[in-house]
């Protein structure tokens with residue numbers, strides 16, 4: 335069975351991927367600096383079988399830490415990143431350095447150690463998009479560098495170019511995946527991600543704050559579907575050298591999402607629309623629609639993410655409630 339390094343494996347998607355790979359019998363290494371991930375996300379593999387699991391605390395930009403974690407690995411799933419538009423707007427230098435240098439360091443490490451790389455990119459690379467649905471071979475239409483928000487998509491796109499260059503120049507096997515809004519338990523709400531933010535507000539009885547008019551549409555993918563696609567792509571030799579969208583292509587407005595979260599939480603919180611310039615710097619540009627073309631994904635893997643959003647929201651809310659109960663019992667036992 336393979337030995338795999340998951341960078342960012344203590345994060346949201348990474349930890350679900352680690353659970354899956356480890357359950358399938360792989361030997362799994364994780365390198366994470368815990369800047370947004372949590373060690374508790376890895377409690378399954380850490381507790382049960384230490385021989386097939388090792389955690390290294392460190393940054394992907396630290397060559398020694400990366401080499402130590404990657405030693406003996408066949409593949410690196412590179413998920414470590416400062417995630418989301420909001421963080422790139424708030425901490426542009428740190429976030430872009432992390433994205434650019436992290437991906438370069440991982441590709442260089444793969445070249446030195448003779449392993450393959452599955453790169454986690456983002457639907458943000460499509461920018462404003464040319465046409466719906468977004469196809470992997472479309473030209474990219476990013477906004478002006480005058481607006482920091484496009485820096486996230488640009489840095490992810492640069493990572494894709496670099497991956498292609500390493501594949502062409504050094505024969506590093508590379509698969510590039512573009513994720514579209516993946517959701518599920520363990521997603522960190524600290525950086526404004528929409529679903530954990532709405533769930534926290536609804537369970538806390540606070541108003542649900544929708545940015546803009548709420549008519550913007552998104553597609554939400556259950557993390558179990560995302561992980562299934564990642565594993566299938568990695569097992570598919572024809573996926574090497576490809577760029578592949580990973581997402582559910584069913585659209586929903588953000589207002590409708592807010593209503594469904596209220597339903598899942600059994601909450602009567604009010605829904606409040608907030609202008610973008612109250613949350614982001616002036617001139618913030620949002621993308622109205624973002625839909626993946628999943629033809630290539632389906633052709634390569636025979637799989638199409640289609641889990642029902644209400645089922646996923648029910649899972650997220652049950653997990654959030656269990657966390658709140660645990661936190662309350664710890665606070666109660668200390669009182």
Ligand SMILES: NC(=O)c1ccc[n+]([C@@H]2O[C@H](COP(=O)([O-])OP(=O)(O)OC[C@H]3O[C@@H](n4cnc5c(N)ncnc54)[C@H](O)[C@@H]3O)[C@@H](O)[C@H]2O)c1
Nearest residue numbers: 342345346347366367369370371393394414415456515516
């Ligand atoms: N969640 C989504 O909807 C989504 C959408 C598009 C792309 N992605 C991509 O998927 C990947 C995983 O995202 P996520 O949602 O799980 O976010 P996350 O923040 O939960 O996971 C990122 C992990 O990377 C770690 N990390 C950050 N910088 C690091 C560094 N320099 N060295 C080592 N570890 C570092 C963090 O501590 C965290 O555990 C990212 O590359 C992200 O850009 C996610």
